[in-house]
Amino acid sequence: MSDLQKPVRTIADLAKIAGVSAGTVSRALAGNSLVNAKTRKKIEQLAREHDFRPNQMASKLRRQKTGVIGVIIPLGHDRHQQISDTFFMTLLGHLADELTEKGYDLMLRRVIPQQDEDWLDRFIRSGMIDGVLVIGQSNQFDRIEEIADGYLPMVVWGNHQEGQRHCVVGADNRLGGRMAAERLITAGAKRLAFLGDTGPFEFAARFAGARDVADRMGVGIEPVSVHLSPDQTGREIATFLAERRDEIDGIFAASDTIAFACLRELQRMNVPVPQQMKLIGFDDLPIAAQTIPPLTTIHQDISAGAHGMVDLLLRRLDKEDTESLVLPPRLVIRGTA
Amino acid sequence: MSDLQKPVRTIADLAKIAGVSAGTVSRALAGNSLVNAKTRKKIEQLAREHDFRPNQMASKLRRQKTGVIGVIIPLGHDRHQQISDTFFMTLLGHLADELTEKGYDLMLRRVIPQQDEDWLDRFIRSGMIDGVLVIGQSNQFDRIEEIADGYLPMVVWGNHQEGQRHCVVGADNRLGGRMAAERLITAGAKRLAFLGDTGPFEFAARFAGARDVADRMGVGIEPVSVHLSPDQTGREIATFLAERRDEIDGIFAASDTIAFACLRELQRMNVPVPQQMKLIGFDDLPIAAQTIPPLTTIHQDISAGAHGMVDLLLRRLDKEDTESLVLPPRLVIRGTA
DNA sequence: ATGAAAGCGCTAACAG
DNA sequence: CTGTTAGCGCTTTCAT
Numbered sequence: 001m002s003d004l005q006k007p008v009r010t011i012a013d014l015a016k017i018a019g020v021s022a023g024t025v026s027r028a029l030a031g032n033s034l035v036n037a038k039t040r041k042k043i044e045q046l047a048r049e050h051d052f053r054p055n056q057m058a059s060k061l062r063r064q065k066t067g068v069i070g071v072i073i074p075l076g077h078d079r080h081q082q083i084s085d086t087f088f089m090t091l092l093g094h095l096a097d098e099l100t101e102k103g104y105d106l107m108l109r110r111v112i113p114q115q116d117e118d119w120l121d122r123f124i125r126s127g128m129i130d131g132v133l134v135i136g137q138s139n140q141f142d143r144i145e146e147i148a149d150g151y152l153p154m155v156v157w158g159n160h161q162e163g164q165r166h167c168v169v170g171a172d173n174r175l176g177g178r179m180a181a182e183r184l185i186t187a188g189a190k191r192l193a194f195l196g197d198t199g200p201f202e203f204a205a206r207f208a209g210a211r212d213v214a215d216r217m218g219v220g221i222e223p224v225s226v227h228l229s230p231d232q233t234g235r236e237i238a239t240f241l242a243e244r245r246d247e248i249d250g251i252f253a254a255s256d257t258i259a260f261a262c263l264r265e266l267q268r269m270n271v272p273v274p275q276q277m278k279l280i281g282f283d284d285l286p287i288a289a290q291t292i293p294p295l296t297t298i299h300q301d302i303s304a305g306a307h308g309m310v311d312l313l314l315r316r317l318d319k320e321d322t323e324s325l326v327l328p329p330r331l332v333i334r335g336t337a
Numbered sequence: 338m339s340d341l342q343k344p345v346r347t348i349a350d351l352a353k354i355a356g357v358s359a360g361t362v363s364r365a366l367a368g369n370s371l372v373n374a375k376t377r378k379k380i381e382q383l384a385r386e387h388d389f390r391p392n393q394m395a396s397k398l399r400r401q402k403t404g405v406i407g408v409i410i411p412l413g414h415d416r417h418q419q420i421s422d423t424f425f426m427t428l429l430g431h432l433a434d435e436l437t438e439k440g441y442d443l444m445l446r447r448v449i450p451q452q453d454e455d456w457l458d459r460f461i462r463s464g465m466i467d468g469v470l471v472i473g474q475s476n477q478f479d480r481i482e483e484i485a486d487g488y489l490p491m492v493v494w495g496n497h498q499e500g501q502r503h504c505v506v507g508a509d510n511r512l513g514g515r516m517a518a519e520r521l522i523t524a525g526a527k528r529l530a531f532l533g534d535t536g537p538f539e540f541a542a543r544f545a546g547a548r549d550v551a552d553r554m555g556v557g558i559e560p561v562s563v564h565l566s567p568d569q570t571g572r573e574i575a576t577f578l579a580e581r582r583d584e585i586d587g588i589f590a591a592s593d594t595i596a597f598a599c600l601r602e603l604q605r606m607n608v609p610v611p612q613q614m615k616l617i618g619f620d621d622l623p624i625a626a627q628t629i630p631p632l633t634t635i636h637q638d639i640s641a642g643a644h645g646m647v648d649l650l651l652r653r654l655d656k657e658d659t660e661s662l663v664l665p666p667r668l669v670i671r672g673t674a
Numbered sequence: 675a676t677g678a679a680a681g682c683g684c685t686a687a688c689a690g
Numbered sequence: 691c692t693g694t695t696a697g698c699g700c701t702t703t704c705a706t
């Protein structure tokens with residue numbers, strides 16, 4: 001009942017009151033089978049009574065292993081939004097689930113590569129994490145490639161390029177881009193715009209895929225740079241539409257988030273969708289089914305992606321040099337194209 | 338160019354090649370003004386050349402300070418969804434932004450209190466974090482209260498109860514609940530249902546607020562338990578509506594996420610909204626403006642909430658015993674009620 | 675089965 | 691301004 005003894009903060013404290021050595025306590029608490037069952041019971045009991053928690057920092061330092069996986073989000077092109085980007089946050093949620101299940105903790109870091117050249121190396125070599133998941137290549141493809149040469153336990157969410165060296169998980173963006181353009185054209189569009197910054201590799205691949213198809217079909221398509229910060233997006237799209245909406249009749253938005261903003265602006269301008277303007281997104285966020293009209297888009301399986309990333313990372317922690325995982329995108333036809 | 342020397346892994350290695358002591362290197366790298374500018378330059382230069390990164394684990398252990406804030410999400414009532422819950426994930430995104438800005442790293446942990454009584458204490462006393470942010474009280478109010486008595490640097494997102502001891506940030510849920518019911522009734526509803534589990538305190542308060550008003554206005558309201566896992570939600574709502582939709586004409590959904598699912602089911606059943614059924618949500622997620630019809634809901638300022646949580650936590654790290662922060666909710670009238 | 679001892683890599687108090 | 695010294699709290703040989 002009374003708790004006036006000085007608190008038991010270290011393994012040494014506990015050892016003293018248990019009448020054994022620190023080594024034995026450490027072994028007992030680690031479930032080491034070498035220690036006598038009776039003394040182990042006693043130590044466990046004492047630990048509970050005194051509400052003892054071993055210091056993880058010390059343990060990690062000594063064992064040179066942290067049980068922590070770093071998750072890093074590079075904000076290369078768009079400084080602000082993106083960590084608040086629904087797609088990435090949903091992916092993060094699934095990653096947290098998967099990692100927790102495997103007994104790892106997750107350390108989250110947001111970085112702006114422009115302000116810190118060394119963002120990835122610094123994190124990896126901080127001694128705080130056993131491996132790293134990079135969410136999005138942003139415009140940092142080359143830096144990630146460099147790191148991959150000397151560091152195995154890294155898996156990246158992003159786009160797969162022919163012959164790349166880092167292990168990546170992601171949808172086949174180019175194929176998805178083709179599907180999107182095909183759909184717009186099938187639905188009757190003749191002059192397309194791609195709404196999104198083509199700096200990030202994933203977006204670039206989506207645009208490239210769309211252009212493959214547009215060129216083949218003899219249809220024009222042009223990229224329109226759009227930023228992802230919540231206030232900018234709407235304004236930029238509005239400006240674009242105000243100036244050019246008569247020149248196009250089909251829009252491929254680089255992500256659902258952009259598509260939502262675009263849809264809102266189109267409604268504000270009373271442009272009927274899909275009659276006068278076809279629109280297609282990318283991601284298939286849960287709410288894509290609930291806009292007015294519901295959004296036609298390219299589906300990515302986020303949950304499968306998260307599962308794949310963690311699976312590959314764990315194998316890499318076991319020194320296996322795994323291949324990349326490219327997931328098939330899927331066209332979901334709803335009401336906007 | 339050539340890099341065949343053995344790598345410089347520790348401060349001692351660097352000290353040797355710099356011809357100074359480890360202590361000096363440590364001070365130089367920490368920017369300690371006591372060290373000679375010239376020797377500091379030299380050490381920094383050498384560190385760069387040899388690509389040296391100090392081991393954070395060792396530093397943290399020695400300094401008894403980690404520079405890491407723990408963010409923990411208790412999944413008390415609904416095991417699966419919730420970390421993938423849009424509201425919490427958005428809050429998390431903002432927290433990451435705020436913490437990064439203040440120079441802290443963020444350690445994310447998802448726990449299921451039923452499986453681990455000790456979830457909060459274990460995290461706090463792991464030695465890995467300087468303070469903790471709890472996202473959602475779930476059904477763990479009492480445990481959080483206990484911890485608060487002996488641990489200052491903790492701030493919780495959730496509901497404020499009269500006389501509680503832990504520092505909480507969140508909307509005034511009861512007031513929000515009142516606003517919601519008032520709106521439904523003003524819009525003409527006479528028999529209400531509350532869609533959501535009343536176990537979590539935030540939801541309970543929303544329901545209580547709604548009941549305050551319903552009782553005062555002589556209108557019936559009953560809670561309908563709904564789980565938050567993505568597949569369950571839809572089915573449970575469908576079942577409820579199939580059996581009881583004739584008995585009610587106004588639905589207060591405990592969160593926008595539930596409201597979206599509800600709206601979808603209503604559409605599937607061809608129940609006209611808002612003519613035959615009024616619907617109101619809670620949160621005002623960005624896409625609430627984009628459903629068919631756009632969702633009437635109670636707005637919570639997530640960004641202000643995140644800012645408040647971090648601000649309070651930092652003050653608590655400075656030993657200040659801060660008050661809770663209750664944010665005003667705001668009714669946003671759109672198309673569903 | 676347990677104890678003693680030697681660090682993991684870094685920082686900070688204390689001298690000079 | 692810099693070197694020396696003594697740990698932070700834990701794990702793991704190496705003995706016994």
